[in-house]
C-alpha cells in the first residue's frame with residue numbers, strides 16, 4: 596500500500612499557512628499541526644520570548660529540531676503549517692524536499708503586509724518598517740520556497756476557502772498522477 600505523504604505548507608508571513616492548513620486538514624480528515632505552535636509547546640514559551648532570550652539562531656535551532664521530529668515520526672499523513680523562515684537553513688530544505696508534499700502558498704508583499712498588519716506577534720516585523728522587511732525577506736526566500744515546492748498556489752485576492760479548494764484540487768491531481776506513473 597502507498598503511504599500518504601505529509602503535506603507541508605511553506606510561504607511568507609501572512610501567506611495563510613496556518614489558516615489554509617487548518618481548512619485543508621479538515622477537508623481531508625487529517626491531523627493538523629502548526630510548527631510554530633509545536634515549537635512554542637516544546638519550549639513552554641511563545642515565539643517573541645524565544646527570540647528575545649535565544650535570538651533568531653536559538654529559534655532556528657528549535658525549528659530544525661521540530662521539523663526533524665515530525666518527519667521521523669511514524670505517524671505520517673498529517674498536514675503541517677510552517678513558519679515563514681523554515682527554508683532559511685539548507686538542512687531544512689533537504690528535509691522538506693525529501694520527506695513531504697510541499698505546497699508553497701504565494702502571496703505578494705502587499706498582501707503579506709495587509710494580512711500581517713492585524714497582529715504584532717511576529718518578532719521579525721517589530722524591528723523596522725514592516726513593508727521594507729517583508730520585501731527584503733521575500734527577495735531572499737521566494738527562490739527558496741520554489742526550490743522545495745512540489746506545488747505552488749497563488750493566494751492574492753482569494754478568500755481562504757477558495758485558496759483551500761485550489762490546494763486540495765492540486766494535491767489530488769498530483770497524487771493521482773504519481774500513482775499513475777509509478
Ligand SMILES: Nc1ncnc2c1ncn2[C@@H]1O[C@H](COP(=O)(O)OP(=O)(O)OP(=O)(O)O)[C@@H](O)[C@H]1O
Pocket residue numbers: 606607608609610611612613614615631676677678679710711713717750753754755758
Ligand atoms: N486568502 C486570504 N485572504 C485574506 N486573508 C487571509 C487569507 N489567508 C489568510 N488570511 C488572514 O491573514 C492573516 C494571517 O494568516 P495566517 O496566520 O494563516 O498566515 P501564516 O502564513 O500562517 O503566517 P506566519 O508565517 O506568520 O505564521 C490571518 O488574519 C488570516 O485570517
Ligand SMILES: O=C(O)C1=C[C@@H](O)[C@@H](O)[C@H](O)C1
Pocket residue numbers: 607608631642677678679680681716717718719
Ligand atoms: O518569517 C519568519 O522568519 C518567521 C515567521 C513566523 O511564522 C515565525 O516562525 C517566526 O516569527 C519567524
Ligand SMILES: [Mg+2]
Pocket residue numbers: 612613614629631676677678
Ligand atoms: Mg502561521
